[in-house]
Amino acid sequence: MASSRLQIQGDESVLLRVTHSNLKSFSADVRFSLQMSVESVKEKLWKKCGTSVSSMRIELYDDAHSKIADLADDSSPLGYYSPLDGYRLHVIDLDPSSVTSGGWLEDTSLVEKYTISEEAYEKRGGTFRKFKEKLVSQNPSAFEAKITDNYMEDLCANIKVGDRCEVEPGGKRGIVKYVGRAESIAPGFWVGVQYDEPFGKHDGMVKGTRYFQCPSLHGAMVRPDKVKVGDYPERDPFEEDEI
CATH class of the missing domain: 3.10.20.90 (Phosphatidylinositol 3-kinase Catalytic Subunit; Chain A, domain 1)
Known part of the structure; x- marks a missing residue:
């Protein structure tokens, strides 16, 4: 040259x-x-x-x-x-x-996941489960009245399976895979999301019920008020500002 x-x-x-x-x-x-x-x-x-x-x-x-x-x-x-x-x-x-x-850097199934036993989780203080139990014990009727079978149904009107979306908090992006009730989780309406990156907790199965199918650790079930649908293209995790 x-x-x-x-x-x-x-x-x-x-x-x-x-x-x-x-x-x-x-x-x-x-x-x-x-x-x-x-x-x-x-x-x-x-x-x-x-x-x-x-x-x-x-x-x-x-x-x-x-x-x-x-x-x-x-x-x-x-x-x-x-x-x-x-x-x-x-x-x-x-x-x-x-x-x-x-x-190893591409297949998250090869990475050993951190798990905790049910017994050990019960012994921990300050968990969400303990917080929820405290709320229910203080005012059970008010808690039950808030979470109905139609809870947040109106917010699902413009959310469809296949929509690109962004989920808060954190601005995590993905695609809508499920819209509807999820009795195994809690009353009301839920949105199943397949994240673009392994930010989720499961593969679309929650507490023994299959709501949708996606790669491991890419799935999440979130309330509709946390989901915004629109033109949210997949982010490039390696993109950086110009020098």
């Missing part, structure tokens, strides 16, 4: 798509300064995908999916390879024992 291709001025930057050899679902648009060294690019990518700098090889592809170059010289600036907006950096992890291998 001729040195005449090196043309870097000021704080020029480029927006590149990043993919990974082990993480098949990983894809992110990341902005890089053309003045960054290849080593600095690797350090930035390490924070995003988990592959160590010493085990990382980077390939550059153009927008027609043709390979342009191997970014083999850690001391060269990124601009030396003349990347353009829309080009792709492909990260290759050379470490067979890397944290990115074996699907």
Whole structure:
């Protein structure tokens, strides 16, 4: 590659798509300064995908999916390879024992989940169950009167299965999978949501009743007043501000 291709001025930057050899679902648009060294690019990518700098090889592809170059010289600036907006950096992890291998960063079913026994939970103070029991004991009639079979039914009028939605608190996004009563949980109307990310508590089955089907830890049953439907596209968890 001729040195005449090196043309870097000021704080020029480029927006590149990043993919990974082990993480098949990983894809992110990341902005890089053309003045960054290849080593600095690797350090930035390490924070995003988990592959160590010493085990990382980077390939550059153009927008027609043709390979342009191997970014083999850690001391060269990124601009030396003349990347353009829309080009792709492909990260290759050379470490067979890397944290990115074996699907651990993509398949949450491989992660050991924290659980607590019913006996241990009962012994804990300050839980929601204890708080609810206290409210019921203080005024059981008022509590029962508030939660009726038609509780929040009116708020479900504009919520349909298949709608994109955002759930508060936290602005968690997903798709509506169920709208209706859920007697196994509590009286009134509920909305079943499949989150885009594993922010949920189940796979659509609650207390032995299957309300909908979704991946493990992506499901949640929430009250309709917590759900806003509309144009809520899936967020890119790796997207960052421009430098």
